[in-house]
């Protein structure tokens with residue numbers, strides 16, 4: 001390490017995490033530092049990770065991507081939310097849509113007015129009050145219209161589905177233009193400084209040695225630096241999230257082009273469906289304690305919408321996080337830092353947050369333990385908040401048809417989640433904690449969708465009479481439907497704005 005500060009950064013890994021890190025560091029730190037990225041074509045990348053959430057806009061704007069161009073290059077489609085089938089009970093279906101619900105109603109959140117009407121039997125579904133939910137249902141899409149802040153069109157929130165391989169390739173081109181040095185080959189060994197255990201260099205199969213001051217470990221599940229070298233340790237969360245395997249397979253596209261991800265629960269896990277322009281990405285996340293690989297494969301292949309385009313590929317994982325995300329002079333980002341299954345498409349978001357946090361706490365004049373501790377604390381809290389939201393989907397269920405669902409329904413869950421569920425079950429209340437990713441709309445949609453029925457609602461709602469509430473709800477519903485009916489179909493919008501060339 002240089003005594004008077006940092007000169008060279010080495011990123012180990014060229015998957016989504018490695019190339020996103022390279023792009024942001026180049027944009028935010030400019031040419032003050034030499035940035036090198038090492039990746040191995042022979043090892044390859046995990047090759048999944050194709051659904052995102054709206055926070056990805058922070059990343060695309062940070063590095064100045066042109067959205068239409070990026071969508072054409074990655075065979076992308078728009079995503080307005082996730083449809084959950086068979087989660088709360090078999091035969092159930094609900095959508096967790098991005099964006100807001102209803103309209104601003106002063107101090108009390110909109111859903112409390114809806115709850116009062118629902119408890120009185122005067123309304124039946126939440127979906128009529130959210131532009132994103134209705135657009136999913138009617139298969140429509142357009143980007144938010146910010147020129148008319150009063151219109152529901154201003155509230156549309158979107159993310160993307162894209163091809164993970166094309167995304168990494170696109171970011172690589174972008175970063176190479178900005179000056180990153182790319183080295184292809186396999187790292188055979190890692191050297192550390194004898195006096196402090198900091199990583200000093202990596203040695204490639206061909207014997208070449210690459211030194212740096214700061215190392216970013218984006219080497220995927222293997223955690224080449226953070227775990228294999230520094231033995232940082234791992235918090236295993238599989239007692240709360242028992243799925244440990246996924247089978248991934250692409251299939252041919254079918255019409256219509258849906259503007260949402262689908263997550264269908266099966267007997268010991270769930271299946272994703274991610275529509276791209278060129279194909280549909282599918283996968284079955286399952287728990288090997290409760291289901292064999294053969295059975296999981298059969299379920300996946302029997303539930304494809306089009307002919308399969310490849311053989312299913314198995315990926316094993318352990319849900320959890322590193323005990324430290326930043327240890328000595330190594331910062332782990334992406335799968336090297338931990339993994340929470342893709343039910344709410346949160347991994348790419350966590351990658352982005354890790355990079356932004358690193359820029360915010362960048363060790364300009366050498367490594368300060370206070371910076372490292374802050375980084376680790378913020379990252380741990382963020383992972384735990386996402387974990388709780390995912391556990392909610394498994395735990396809040398009435399399903400009792402398999403041993404897996406009986407286990408999930410009756411397992412103990414983190415105290416932080418218990419508190420949120422109890423608050424909602426009492427009077428429909430939700431409180432957003434310290435910048436947590438998922439806000440009130442998300443939690444309310446999922447808690448209600450999973451079958452938690454609040455016993456009451458906020459008492460301030462009673463200051464408004466039943467008829468004015470009913471009129472307000474009817475009005476919001478009419479406006480939402482009228483607006484969504486005029487939006488273009490998703491496929492039409494894609495064709496007009498960002499049609500990709502044939503794959």
Ligand SMILES: Cc1cc2nc3c(=O)[nH]c(=O)nc-3n(C[C@H](O)[C@H](O)[C@H](O)COP(=O)(O)OP(=O)(O)OC[C@H]3O[C@@H](n4cnc5c(N)ncnc54)[C@H](O)[C@@H]3O)c2cc1C
Pocket residue numbers: 012013014015016017018038039040041043044045046047048049050051052164185186187188218219220221222224246248283315317333334335336342345346347348349351
């Ligand atoms: C089943 C599944 C589904 C997922 N779905 C989603 C989703 O829908 N949305 C989402 O946001 N996220 C999803 N994720 C997570 C997402 O795939 C990852 O967060 C993302 O791809 C980042 O991976 P990575 O870059 O950390 O690792 P990888 O893609 O595994 O890349 C590791 C890199 O390190 C390199 N490397 C490793 N060892 C060496 C070595 N010795 N020498 C040289 N190079 C080396 C490899 O060559 C590669 O370039 C999913 C993950 C899984 C497992």
